[in-house]
Amino acid sequence: MNYYEQHHDSYLEGLKTFLRIPSISTLSEHKPDIQRAADFVRRELEKAGLEQAQLIEGAGNPLVYAEWLGAPGKPTVLFYGHYDVQPPDPLDEWKSPPFEPDIRDNNIYARGSADDKGQTYILIKAVEGLLKQHGRLPINVKFLIEGEEEVGGEHIEAYVASKPARLKADAAVICDTEMFAPELPTICVGLRGIIYGELVVEGANHDLHSGVYGGAAPNPLMAIAEILTALKDREGHIKIPGFYDRVVPPSAKERAAWARLPFDEREYRENEVGVKELVGEPEIPLFERLWARPTLEVHGIRGGFIGEGAKTVIPARGVAKLSMRLVADQNPDEAVAQLQKAVAAACPKGVTAVYKTIHNAPPSLVNPDNRFIHAAAEAMKQVFGKETVYIRSGGSIPIVAAFDKYLGIPSVMMGFGLPDDNLHAPNEKLHLPNFFRGIEAVARYIEILGA
Amino acid sequence: MNYYEQHHDSYLEGLKTFLRIPSISTLSEHKPDIQRAADFVRRELEKAGLEQAQLIEGAGNPLVYAEWLGAPGKPTVLFYGHYDVQPPDPLDEWKSPPFEPDIRDNNIYARGSADDKGQTYILIKAVEGLLKQHGRLPINVKFLIEGEEEVGGEHIEAYVASKPARLKADAAVICDTEMFAPELPTICVGLRGIIYGELVVEGANHDLHSGVYGGAAPNPLMAIAEILTALKDREGHIKIPGFYDRVVPPSAKERAAWARLPFDEREYRENEVGVKELVGEPEIPLFERLWARPTLEVHGIRGGFIGEGAKTVIPARGVAKLSMRLVADQNPDEAVAQLQKAVAAACPKGVTAVYKTIHNAPPSLVNPDNRFIHAAAEAMKQVFGKETVYIRSGGSIPIVAAFDKYLGIPSVMMGFGLPDDNLHAPNEKLHLPNFFRGIEAVARYIEILGA
Numbered sequence: 001m002n003y004y005e006q007h008h009d010s011y012l013e014g015l016k017t018f019l020r021i022p023s024i025s026t027l028s029e030h031k032p033d034i035q036r037a038a039d040f041v042r043r044e045l046e047k048a049g050l051e052q053a054q055l056i057e058g059a060g061n062p063l064v065y066a067e068w069l070g071a072p073g074k075p076t077v078l079f080y081g082h083y084d085v086q087p088p089d090p091l092d093e094w095k096s097p098p099f100e101p102d103i104r105d106n107n108i109y110a111r112g113s114a115d116d117k118g119q120t121y122i123l124i125k126a127v128e129g130l131l132k133q134h135g136r137l138p139i140n141v142k143f144l145i146e147g148e149e150e151v152g153g154e155h156i157e158a159y160v161a162s163k164p165a166r167l168k169a170d171a172a173v174i175c176d177t178e179m180f181a182p183e184l185p186t187i188c189v190g191l192r193g194i195i196y197g198e199l200v201v202e203g204a205n206h207d208l209h210s211g212v213y214g215g216a217a218p219n220p221l222m223a224i225a226e227i228l229t230a231l232k233d234r235e236g237h238i239k240i241p242g243f244y245d246r247v248v249p250p251s252a253k254e255r256a257a258w259a260r261l262p263f264d265e266r267e268y269r270e271n272e273v274g275v276k277e278l279v280g281e282p283e284i285p286l287f288e289r290l291w292a293r294p295t296l297e298v299h300g301i302r303g304g305f306i307g308e309g310a311k312t313v314i315p316a317r318g319v320a321k322l323s324m325r326l327v328a329d330q331n332p333d334e335a336v337a338q339l340q341k342a343v344a345a346a347c348p349k350g351v352t353a354v355y356k357t358i359h360n361a362p363p364s365l366v367n368p369d370n371r372f373i374h375a376a377a378e379a380m381k382q383v384f385g386k387e388t389v390y391i392r393s394g395g396s397i398p399i400v401a402a403f404d405k406y407l408g409i410p411s412v413m414m415g416f417g418l419p420d421d422n423l424h425a426p427n428e429k430l431h432l433p434n435f436f437r438g439i440e441a442v443a444r445y446i447e448i449l450g451a
Numbered sequence: 452m453n454y455y456e457q458h459h460d461s462y463l464e465g466l467k468t469f470l471r472i473p474s475i476s477t478l479s480e481h482k483p484d485i486q487r488a489a490d491f492v493r494r495e496l497e498k499a500g501l502e503q504a505q506l507i508e509g510a511g512n513p514l515v516y517a518e519w520l521g522a523p524g525k526p527t528v529l530f531y532g533h534y535d536v537q538p539p540d541p542l543d544e545w546k547s548p549p550f551e552p553d554i555r556d557n558n559i560y561a562r563g564s565a566d567d568k569g570q571t572y573i574l575i576k577a578v579e580g581l582l583k584q585h586g587r588l589p590i591n592v593k594f595l596i597e598g599e600e601e602v603g604g605e606h607i608e609a610y611v612a613s614k615p616a617r618l619k620a621d622a623a624v625i626c627d628t629e630m631f632a633p634e635l636p637t638i639c640v641g642l643r644g645i646i647y648g649e650l651v652v653e654g655a656n657h658d659l660h661s662g663v664y665g666g667a668a669p670n671p672l673m674a675i676a677e678i679l680t681a682l683k684d685r686e687g688h689i690k691i692p693g694f695y696d697r698v699v700p701p702s703a704k705e706r707a708a709w710a711r712l713p714f715d716e717r718e719y720r721e722n723e724v725g726v727k728e729l730v731g732e733p734e735i736p737l738f739e740r741l742w743a744r745p746t747l748e749v750h751g752i753r754g755g756f757i758g759e760g761a762k763t764v765i766p767a768r769g770v771a772k773l774s775m776r777l778v779a780d781q782n783p784d785e786a787v788a789q790l791q792k793a794v795a796a797a798c799p800k801g802v803t804a805v806y807k808t809i810h811n812a813p814p815s816l817v818n819p820d821n822r823f824i825h826a827a828a829e830a831m832k833q834v835f836g837k838e839t840v841y842i843r844s845g846g847s848i849p850i851v852a853a854f855d856k857y858l859g860i861p862s863v864m865m866g867f868g869l870p871d872d873n874l875h876a877p878n879e880k881l882h883l884p885n886f887f888r889g890i891e892a893v894a895r896y897i898e899i900l901g902a
Contacts, residue, residue: 026759026762027759027760086763093658152761192662196761204725206877206878207544207875207877208724209846209874210746210748210776211643211845212844212845213724214746214748214776215731215732215746215845216731217726217729218726218728219748221752222683222748222749224676225675225677229676229677234799273668274655275655277669278668279669281666289667290664290665297765298670299661299761299763300754300757300764303752304751305538305750307478309478309809310603310647311477312647313751313875315750315751321756321762323761348685349685350727350729394662394664394666395660419663423663
């Protein structure tokens with residue numbers, strides 16, 4: 001048993017403690033939990049033997065910083081993770097409570113287990129292991145762990161923009177993505193961006209009786225339906241003028257690599273997604289739809305009556321939560337402007353409709369040809385025993401674009417989640433073998449870089 | 452001061468007591484309040500001097516019955532009202548709490564003030580006044596007050612169907628409608644029917660991350676938007692095949708009478724409805740759209756995330772509360788079948804969509820040429836000092852069709868609400884002069900019928 005194998009029990013106990021904190025950044029009533037999670041991360045970094053472990057307080061949730069800079073002349077890596085999590089609802093679909101970690105079939109179930117507390121913890125424990133064994137690291141490291149990733153991460157972006165000297169590094173390592181398949185080491189080289197906001201539709205100045213006024217009064221919920229269907233057709237094509245103009249298709253080489261990935265579409269459809277039929281632009285292959293095409297999704301519609309039984313109301317107001325995923329070279333500001341124009345054009349008679357931004361993040365596409373990504377591929381190959389594959393992700397990690405823009409450094413996205421980890425959904429989990437091997441792979445990565 | 456004028460204070464106190472009971476039939480946690488409201492009505496009927504005052508318990512909320520049959524050879528009138536109310540939400544839009552009656556500007560504000568506790572109380576106090584003054588009534592009366600009008604009134608319908616002998620009468624009087632304009636005595640001769648239910652759309656078998664799966668996973672909320680827009684176009688035309696086939700247009704005489712009603716469309720649009728523009732089938736005049744054309748409305752959409760901030764979820768399931776108002780000679784069963792077929796035809800790829808009925812009621816159209824309606828018109832004219840007008844209502848009062856079908860009697864809809872009473876909406880009110888004069892008008896009606 002190597003050093004890491006000897007510490008599995010304590011890693012698991014520490015992770016459970018972290019997962020028990022309901023640090024939901026979307027809900028303001030969880031502010032104290034955000035603080036507890038930040039404090040937990042700071043203490044863990046300190047215990048690991050890192051220096052300068054501290055909370056960076058500012059406009060939003062605290063950032064957690066720590067460093068070890070005892071290897072002059074060696075590269076510096078900036079490790080990134082986040083301690084905040086998505087809301088757990090719908091609660092009644094969880095098999096065990098979301099903030100009481102439960103181990104079943106070699107998986108740990110809890111909100112944040114994969115996204116991203118488990119993976120953040122991997123980074124900390126990898127560095128801790130090297131420091132405890134050797135009293136030093138073969139490279140320099142900085143940690144910057146945030147608490148607002150699930151709400152757009154604006155404050156970390158402002159901080160990164162304002163402190164390029166303090167955060168100076170040669171590369172960033174982001175541990176917040178997944179492996180393409182179990183035990184298949186994977187590096188992610190592309191992320192979609194996102195614009196997320198609310199479509200606010202207002203009709204009459206008060207709720208109305210649908211018997212007395214139905215036939216004359218505008219219905220904001222129906223107007224939302226009309227606007228949504230004007231923005232996207234039944235086949236998944238977005239009907240916003242100019243919206244696809246900047247979309248860069250994947251290269252022939254990348255498409256060919258994707259086609260070689262080990263993949264069973266039926267298994268994916270039936271067991272991972274759980275649908276009878278996959279949808280989306282029929283002329284575009286699946287991975288390209290997921291990784292290299294923009295989307296428009298509605299996440300919830302507020303307004304009117306959704307309780308038990310019947311209420312015959314025409315609501316005065318309806319609000320739809322909307323997002324659009326963006327791909328290179330789209331940019332959020334332009335996409336918002338195009339969406340707002342299209343909403344105005346699609347707005348039916350009798351109501352007003354306005355799209356209001358909640359948060360945005362640009363897409364990013366990393367050139368994999370650098371020593372930091374090569375070392376990551378090699379480290380993962382050594383620990384997992386298989387050739388590392390390169391994929392993209394359909395999700396959005398806003399910090400990648402910020403590291404590129406403000407620090408001028410590439411991001412290495414080595415992640416240890418799995419496709420069926422139920423991110424943002426009930427019964428989120430992390431596969432424990434990935435958790436333990438992830439710690440070893442990150443440690444191996446540091447060793448390779450420092451060799 | 453006549454007898455009724457002398458009792459204004461006690462009428463108001465009694466009404467306030469009635470309005471303080473939150474007898475919301477849609478919400479099962481209010482069952483105890485339903486019982487309290489039924490008991491209140493029973494005691495009031497007994498105090499009024501009626502006989503056999505009793506609760507009729509059955510499958511649903513109790514019916515309240517009472518009678519006075521001491522005028523052999525004279526007509527028998529069956530008085531109907533309801534003691535249940537709509538939910539008060541959205542609560543934050545009420546200027547005073549919905550179950551703490553508040554008098555402002557000669558109006559009493561509370562949920563149920565107009566619909567229908569205030570009007571039910573009018574019936575009771577009218578009869579009480581005659582009995583207290585004369586020890587008898589000039590006609591026979593029966594009261595049947597229900598507690599499920601706002602949830603479809605199925606139990607009263609079953610009871611009426613099963614007890615035609617007990618409820619035998621020459622006409623029903625329903626006090627649950629409104630005057631066309633302040634101090635303009637009005638009789639309602641037509642009601643729309645309704646089908647109300649839930650459109651249940653299911654996609655994946657669990658909630659999904661919109662980044663990871665957006666572009667391949669079906670979105671049930673988007674599917675609801677697609678189905679709704681397939682069912683009704685932007686101009687308000689319902690696109691369900693065969694749906695308009697049975698619609699009987701109003702007669703030329705009725706249309707001409709409607710055109711003579713005192714009406715300021717701008718005032719209606721700006722102050723009553725509170726919109727910049729009225730909508731609905733552009734080729735159909737306003738009153739016909741409201742009273743003689745069917746509708747399709749969505750009342751609320753459940754599913755996904757509607758909290759504060761952002762959650763990037765593609766929900767597994769969405770549910771839309773839908774209703775369609777029906778007009779003569781449409782029938783609910785046929786309309787449901789047509790709607791279900793249209794929903795199936797409009798259902799997009801990747802999801803299932805099913806419409807499930809919550810409750811139905813047929814439309815009704817009353818021939819105004821009978822002594823019971825003539826007497827009502829005369830009584831209201833005497834009390835209010837103006838010629839009575841005949842209108843229809845866009846709302847639905849399911850019991851009217853049941854009285855016709857099972858008892859073979861016409862319904863007289865004399866109501867004392869006003870168009871701006873905010874039925875089913877925040878700040879529901881009843882105009883107090885209408886409340887007091889309504890009691891006198893119903894008493895006068897009984898005297899005219901008994902003369």
